[in-house]
Amino acid sequence: MISVAIDGPSGAGKSSLAKRLAKELGYLYVDTGAMYRAIGLYAKRAGADTKNAAAVEALLPSIRLELKYVDGAQRVLLCGEDVSEAIRAEAIGMAASDVSAHPAVRAFLLDAQRNMALTHDLLMDGRDIGTVILPNATVKIFLTASPEARAKRRMLELRQKGQPADYETVLEDIRQRDWQDTHRETAPLKQAEDAVLVDTSELDLEESFAALKSLILSRVGQEKEKARRAEVR
Numbered sequence: 001m002i003s004v005a006i007d008g009p010s011g012a013g014k015s016s017l018a019k020r021l022a023k024e025l026g027y028l029y030v031d032t033g034a035m036y037r038a039i040g041l042y043a044k045r046a047g048a049d050t051k052n053a054a055a056v057e058a059l060l061p062s063i064r065l066e067l068k069y070v071d072g073a074q075r076v077l078l079c080g081e082d083v084s085e086a087i088r089a090e091a092i093g094m095a096a097s098d099v100s101a102h103p104a105v106r107a108f109l110l111d112a113q114r115n116m117a118l119t120h121d122l123l124m125d126g127r128d129i130g131t132v133i134l135p136n137a138t139v140k141i142f143l144t145a146s147p148e149a150r151a152k153r154r155m156l157e158l159r160q161k162g163q164p165a166d167y168e169t170v171l172e173d174i175r176q177r178d179w180q181d182t183h184r185e186t187a188p189l190k191q192a193e194d195a196v197l198v199d200t201s202e203l204d205l206e207e208s209f210a211a212l213k214s215l216i217l218s219r220v221g222q223e224k225e226k227a228r229r230a231e232v233r
């Protein structure tokens, strides 16, 4: 099976690029952030303090999380309810970052994420895919951009959705989430040693897409060639 791991901070363009790349290359797209967001949403709805590990852990046995694919697009079902849109709210992003710091939450999602890679060629994006979830991924990419570039993109995105956003607030939110995601003890956001770093601060979406596509195709090609040679021997 081929697995492509894309990790990086929020707002680097991971999900829009990963979604498009998976479609183009014919792989399943798995957005692991959506799984943490669903748990964040559940905890918020239950009125729990998302920063409190014991409170969030106590909720896990009642959470039923499923990923469904409709016309190739991932949908997230939380106890049977499609929450794919609800999990996109800004507040839920922060709740997801909070709950993702708890080891019990990471353990809860680990097998489900690993098992998908056993049965599908896939492209999975998140924070710890190359370091923890799929340490033997065929291709590992660490996709990043400066906080300022990410804040600008996020602001435009929010405005396009008709949600007025202020640059300084968005930048502060990005900085806070970066700090939380890189400083937690369990599976913090960091570049895997064998991941290729791609910085999109100076690249537009098309340029980023082209860079990632050629990187993936060349790595997958090399792996296939290695496997073919091993077979001939």
Ligand code: DC
Pocket: 010, 011, 032, 033, 034, 036, 037, 093, 096, 097, 100, 101, 125, 126, 127, 128, 129, 177, 181
């Ligand atoms: O990629 P995103 O913004 O949808 O992710 C939401 C939060 O979930 C993010 O702040 C950190 C967490 N997350 C994680 O810890 N590990 C992952 N593999 C994916 C997301």
